[in-house]
Amino acid sequence: MAQSTKERLLETGMALLLERGYHDLGIQALLEETGTPRGSFYHHFRSKEDFALEVIDRYMAEVHEGLDACLGDTAAPPTVRVRRFFELSGEKYRREGYLGCLLGGLGQELSGVNEVFRERIETCLSEIAGRIADCLEEARAQGEIPADSSPTEMANVLLNCWEGAALRSRLWRSPKPLTQVLDFYFGSVTAEGRVS
């Protein structure tokens, strides 16, 4: 079935926002790249801001699918499932040419000037951290990580470290920072587990 105009705009817009950021994305360029008349864009979206927010929704739907697939695989130990989610994200970054994370990019660019984006992106990161925290809570209950650890704090630290590694990966156009941060984080968590 042919992709709808709206779908095509969102998909192309996601790639352009990841590469160029928000302010450098021209609606005209998006229309040309997708062969869409201007009126059609404004039929589907009230404004550029509305469009970018819908791109973020679409991005998050994919993130939740990845979380479902990785964290839901209860055959694997919880910390392995969490690592797999980040490895899956790293695979996505590879396919895109290591441009990092859309949430990190838009969060950096817009959170100083736009409260709507600041709140939306924080909500997204907070949702991801929450799902990882649930899995780390399983890890805690199963003794994979120390009994006195805080799954919520550990999930936020991991997600934040990953976002920094994603930025460096964007600068290097390389997976190395991503692998290094996962090795360090899970190595530390395991080491702490051994110590306790």
Add this chain to the structure above:
Amino acid sequence: MAQSTKERLLETGMALLLERGYHDLGIQALLEETGTPRGSFYHHFRSKEDFALEVIDRYMAEVHEGLDACLGDTAAPPTVRVRRFFELSGEKYRREGYLGCLLGGLGQELSGVNEVFRERIETCLSEIAGRIADCLEEARAQGEIPADSSPTEMANVLLNCWEGAALRSRLWRSPKPLTQVLDFYFGSVTAEGRVS
């Protein structure tokens, strides 16, 4: 002595770039805020890009001052000196209202579309990581961290994790992600030291 026009432009520009990013910074707004005639701006800077690159140079001069002050204090153990540098950066973020790191912000925004900025910002981060690695090499030699650790990799991981925490701090307008990442990193490094 009165601040020179160029100094005033760079100082105000640094604050505006941190808050608004590159594309959203209007030269007209900068001129109005600093009471500078347009001709004077173009007397000092060839272009907006040239201006932003000089802002980055100025930012890096401050970073190196902070590194000198913290890492050079050989009375303290090397890992303590490294942590102090990041705490000093966190103090700066606090004074600015937790807007994160200029290098992280511009790196995210521009590295997908501008090779000059991508290379310049990577060079800056690489310089910072290099100085931290030298101090972690001292930590390794003194037995503060395991003999088989890689100071260069450890420095890059720390810097990248910090950049991610700085982004989250920008989203939260709070120091919490910064403190959490330092506690996690140095706690892990210490735990590994105990294990080895």
